[in-house]
Structure formats: C-alpha cells, structure tokens
Amino acid sequence: MDDSRPTLLLVDGSSYLYRAYHALPDLRSPDGFPTGALHGMVAMMKRLREQVPAEHAVCVFDAKGPTFRDDWYADYKAQRAPMPEPLVQQIAPIHEVVRLLGWPVLEVPGIEADDAIGTLACVAKRAGHRVVVSTGDKDLAQLVDEHVTLINTMSNETLDPAGVLAKFGVPPEKIVDYLTLVGDAVDNIPGVEKVGPKTAVKWIAEHGSLDGVMAAAATIKGVAGENLRRALDWLPQGRRLVTVACDCDLAAHVAGWPALDALALRAADEAGLLDFYRRYGFKTWGRELEGRLGGDAPAAAASTGAAPAAPAVEIAREYETIASWERLDAWLERLQAAELVAIDTETDSLEPMKARIVGISFAVEPGRGAYVPLAHAGPDAPEQLPLDAVLARLKPWLEDASRAKLGQNLKYDRHVFANTGIALAGVRHDTMLESYVLEAHKPHSLESLAERHLGRKGLSYEDLCGKGVNQIPFAQVDVARATEYSAEDSEMALHVHQVLWPEIEADAGLRHVYEAIEMPVAEVLARIERHGVLVDPQELARQSRDLAERMVALEQEVYAIAEQPFNLGSPKQIGEILFGNLGLPVKKRTASGAPSTDEDVLTELAADYPLPARILEHRSLAKLKGTYTDKLPLMVNPATGRVHTNYAQAVAVTGRLASNEPNLQNIPIRTPEGRRVRRAFVAPPGHVILSADYSQIELRIMAHISEDEGLLRAFSEGVDVHRATAGEVFGVPLEEVTSEQRRYAKVINFGLIYGMGAFGLASNLGIEQKAAKDYIDRYFARFAGVKRYMDETRVRAKEKGFVETVFGRRLWLPEINSGNGPRRSGAERQAINAPMQGTAADLIKLAMIAVQQALDAERRATRMVMQVHDELVLEVPEAELDWAKDAIPRLMAGVAALKVPLVAEVGIGANWDEAH
Structure with a gap:
C-alpha cells in the first residue's frame, strides 16, 4: 500500500460510545448528570487522533428509528436490550464534544453506521485514499482489502487481509459467507442451527463459498447437515442482512458528495471545549486547556446557553440538632407527612446484636436533615432527650409499615432497633442494594455512592473519631459535629436514591431483582441472623483436642521425613528443607526470587513427594482449628447461647451471599475433619436440624439456559445426568457406563460450567491434555446446545459488558474487552459461568423468601438458621417435622418454572452433619 496517499479515518461512533459506557465507572458531573460514556469517548477520540494521523475523518453514529434492514426482516435486532437511559442522556453531549474536538459527525436516518462507513470507505478508496476504520464490530471485517484496514483501539488489534484470515479463518471476501452461516445473536440474525465458527470455516474451505456450501447441502452429513438443509431458504436473506451496504446515497448529509472535502479533520475548538469540560466536571482536561489559553480562557460557559453546574458541595444544607420535645414533635x-424518609442510627458498636443507640438522624429531602443525640457522654456533652422516652415516642412511626423508609444497609439498623424492642417496618428502599442491583462490580458504601453519583464528598467516620489507637467512641463526638455527620448521611442517602431508583424503575428485570429478591430477602436475612444457630461447645472442644493430637503426630512425621525439626509456619525454612536439603524441583518463585512454597506449589509437589503432602495436611488442620473449633465457642452470644453470623448481601457480583463472623460458607467439607465441624451445629431439645439442598442446580440452570436437547431430556426423565453425559461422551448405553466414566463425565459437566479448558480438565482427571481435548470435543458434539450457549454468551458479553441471570440480574464483566489476554479470557469464563451462579443465587434467595412467607402465614415455630451455598438449614420442632419434610422441598421447587424440574433434597438429624 502507498502510505503517502491521503488517509480517511472512519470511526464507528456507535461502537465507541457503548464501549466507553461499559468500560468506565458511572461517573457523574457535579449536578449528578451521567458522564462515564462522555469521559471515555473524549479520551478515545483524543488518543485515536494522536495514533492515526489523517487528513480526513468522520465519526459515524447510528440514527434513531428503523433502517432498511427492519423492512427486510421484522425481527432484526428484536432481542437487543434498549439503550440504557444514562447512555441515552449522554448521546447529545457526545455528538457535541466530538465536533468540538474537530471531528466531522455523521448520522444518517434509515441506514446504520456500518453502511455509512462501508459507503465512505468504498468512495474514498476509489478516490485514491488509504482508509482506516476504527471499530470493534466484526461485521466490518468484510470491508478489509489492500486499501482498507480495521483497528481496534481497545485490544490494540489491527486487521489487514492477513489479520482477518488469521482471526476468523476466512479471508475478508468470505466474511459475509462466514457470518451468514454462524448468524449474529446480537442482531438476532439466525445462522444455521448448531453451526459455529469452526464448522463454518471448514465448510467454506471445502466448498469455496456460501453458494458452494448450499449447492453441496445434500452431501453434508450429520445433524449440522440436516440443519443446513432446513436453513437453505433462509440463507439468502441472512446473507443480505449481514452484508454491509457500500452504495448508500449520502448526498444530503455530506456536502459536495462524493468529494470528501467536507470531511477534513479540523483543529479542536479549545474555547468551546473548555466550556464543555467545565459544564461536565472534567477538571483535569479543563486545567490543561486553561493553562494553554491563559488569559483568553472564557470566565463562564455560554456556548450552548447552559450555565455551568454548581459544585455539589455547594448544595444548600440545613442540619438541625433535636434537643427539645417541641422540635422532636415537629419533626415527627x-x-x-413525608412520602419517604431516610433514617440512620449512630451506635457504640459495629456488631449488630450488641450495638446500642447513640443517636438517630432523619431526612425528608436532599440537603435537609435532623439528628437526635441520645447517649453522647463526656464533660462537654449537652443535655439530651432521654433515650427510652424518645424511642417510645418514635416507636409507632418506626413500626408502621405504611410509612415508607429508606437508608443505607438498613439490615444493620433493623438489628439496632430490635435491640431496643422495636421492629422496624416500612423499609421501601436501601441505597446499598440499589447500587448492588445496578452496578454489583463497584463499591457500595454511601461515601463511594455519593462521590460517584452526586459528585459529593461528605464527612467520614475518621474525620469525627480519628484512627487507630487514638479513635474515640462516637458517644464522645461533639454533638454539633455528630449532627453534621449523621444528618448528612441520611439526606445524602435520600439524594443518592433519587438518582439510582429511576434507573432501576425503568428496567423491568432490574426492578424485579430489586423488589422481588433483594429487598425482601434482606428482611429474611435479618431474622436468620437474629435467631442465630445453636452450637455445642463441648463437641468443639473435643474436636480441638483431636486436631491438636493429629497435628503433633504430623509434625513428628514431617521431622522424620526431613531428618530434622523446623518451623512448619515458616515459608523460608520450608523452602530450605524442600529445595535445599531434599532437592525437590522448584515450580515457581516469589517476587523476591525465592522458591515459592504456596499452596499451589505444595499441591503439585504432593502428587510425587510425601513431605509436601504432610505439610499441606498440617496447614489445613491448623486452619480448621484456629478458624472454627477454637474460635466458634468464643463467638457464642452469652445472651442467646448461639452464634449469629452476618450475611453480607452486597459483596459477590453473582448475587451469592457471603457469611462472616463466623464464616459459615467456607467450612471445608472435603475432609473428614472439616465435615465433622458441622456436628457442632445442633438442634435444641425437642427439635431437629433439617437441611434442604437444591440438587445439581447449576447443571439444571445450564440445561434451561442452553436449551440443549440432551440435558433437557436427562433432567426431564429423571436420569442421572452424569451417567447420561458419560453415555454420550463415551458412546455406550447407560447401563454399561462404568463408575470411572461417570466420574470423568461429572468433572466434564462441572468443569465446562466454570469455563475449564483441556489443560484444566487434564489436571483434574490426571490424563494427557490431548485426551482431555478429545473428551471436550466429544462432549460438544453431543451437547451442541451447550457449545452454542457458550459461543453466543461470549459475543453478547463483549457487546454489552455484562450477562444476565434468568431473572434479569446484571453480572458485569469489566475485563471482557480488556487488551490483557489472561484478564479477557478470565472474563470470558466468567461470562459463561456467571448466569448459572447468579441464577442459582437468585433461586436460593427466592426460596428463603417463600419459606419464610409460609412459616409466617401458618404461624410455624420452625426457623431458618443458616443459608450455605444452595442449601437452607432449618431448626424444626419435632411436632412440625412431617410438615417441614413435605413443605420445604415443595416450596423450594416451586419458586420458578424452568424448562427442567427444580429438585430440593432433604436430610434430617440432631446436628447439621447428621442432616447430610
């Protein structure tokens, strides 16, 4: 190619703005306007201009409304989710700032950006231009030739003809044929069912083209051949839909068309940009321009008639300290009268069951709040209203379910009020859970929410109380400062809610997850935490003694093998023994260059050497003893005789709950010693422990989502799914499947759900990598629906930046388009697994809600005491056992109608271990 030719740089603006929106956090201007996509767009356009010198350029966007493809095919893009409202709000400012940066902008009603780009590329190359197209859209690979190159700035990928062939397996001139066969899930264009990229490439190589494939359809064998023959009538229409138009009439939109003079790249309008940056809070870029413009910098924004947004810290604030009955009654x-009230408690402890109230704050509108100090102490503490009397005055309102309340992590405040005998009711919204539903991958503290969504930075706890050993209790904080802090928390939560709730309300899936799952399960979790679970300290003491004896014995074995004593807790000494004295192979090194002795290394060495195996066993017993058998008795609440874990609701991006203090989710159950810990979780006299566990839940969800015929059939017929898989993979009748084959199939089933490749499968099964790859290939040949789901999910995830559960929960994947290969691969594995993990999380939460509703409706004495993974653990009076054995699994199975039956299995015993 003659690089001295003029260059036309074409930017797929619609692709850019989506990538910018999903790649950046939910940034906000000082007045709360969303700016994440704006910020990303400016950064990408500035960088692109630096990287690709060009005389002519244009940023092309999709116009609103239908295009000619909608006339051809009524279901075109029918399944594509509507553009998120925060992105819709940023479209006009994005067009404005791209123009200010010097780029011509093109938006043509009735045609897509791809077609405008195709037409411009063809005209430009005929006029002797070199053409560079910046996009992440695979469809535009069909334009590539000796004159046209694609670049993807997100992945640093450049596609010339050789690059297209290397990436897709076909040259650019065959991309249309390739896309026609595989289809496009994002645009809802069907291909040939069960034909993926590998098969499409193979067919095109064998038959030369799509026409050649269609002509040979009668000779192509197998299920794929049958599907091809069924698709023959559709394929010409599919080809028409995926072909980028290169002959659109742009005369009404490009001055002087077909000459390209109107698309000359201009200098940036720096004065206009400075105004823009000020309006949207882009301080760094604004300062850069101010430095360049000096005294010529405009004092205020006026170019669009919009006044610059006032900094959020200047919001009018009025915080009142309530110190008299008159003011308390006025606030009451x-x-x-308020439609919605924000509430917050200040306490003397972070432990919910022990925390006592120091003060309470309220807000009914942003900027205005009040604080009732109730237990501030110290020489300078003012006279305060009596705590018990204030709570008595507030109790009717606090317990009134018709009075709507909101707050930040109100599950904690439920406990705080319950400690005083008040059952908080009417909780309508929780800003922590709103954030969790909208953006699970981001921080959910009120401080981060206010900064992210409002541009506000409030007082922090450390600002008031200090840090470390010098930190004072909240009760010793000056009341005026406490008022500012607590009232600000309440009114800021209300302000955040006013930004987040409209986004949730506008999306049916997100609203369902928030209103039908997260909010009601928060109340159920508070009740589980409050009731607690009974543990047997004597059983734990016995286990601690046994573990200590086994650890001493292991130490002696270790010393005998090493032929000397050493500190089993010292990585340095372990390394000297293993790699110095014994000469074991070094598997990896630490950052300082020393041989690593981490768990992965010891596990690998343990397969061949006894000493690492004994060290690992000693480590696992020490952890079990320190984390559970020694520690659990110390965590018993003396007032209840039970342990009360905390279920963190807004931690795992998949929707799974996390348990802490103590962590009941991570009790190891793969060893006899770990399983034995569950014996210490017991039922009180006259009760039993009932465990109800969803059976093979993630595989059932895979069957539902992928609609794979083989999996659907196995579950619907009640066949052992691992045996059925083994029969398919090994090609033997069900009755002839061996236990070893079933074990292999089980590893394959669960491994593929977690994105395991041939290397991982080989490691798990202890076989050669080639054999593992053969098993995977056979699996996908038999379960083609699973393969199709995986391929389509990767595509959708890259387009949207997230995947969804069956119920509409969004599972964000910030690294899905990362330029870092390992991170991107990890995100692709997450994309496949997250819908199953997330749906399983939704199901167990729905089960908790359904079970609690039934217990309340029937006034049962049965109580839920734990939730662990896909399992509910209940404490059941013996008189209610027959009811519970029937009702609990039935309720759990009935929370959703999937394409396969949901099954919950029940176990019963005097303790948790026996119930398994």
Missing part, C-alpha cells in the same frame, strides 16, 4: 409530624 414531618416524618408522618
């Missing part, structure tokens, strides 16, 4: 009237 205000609370009674």
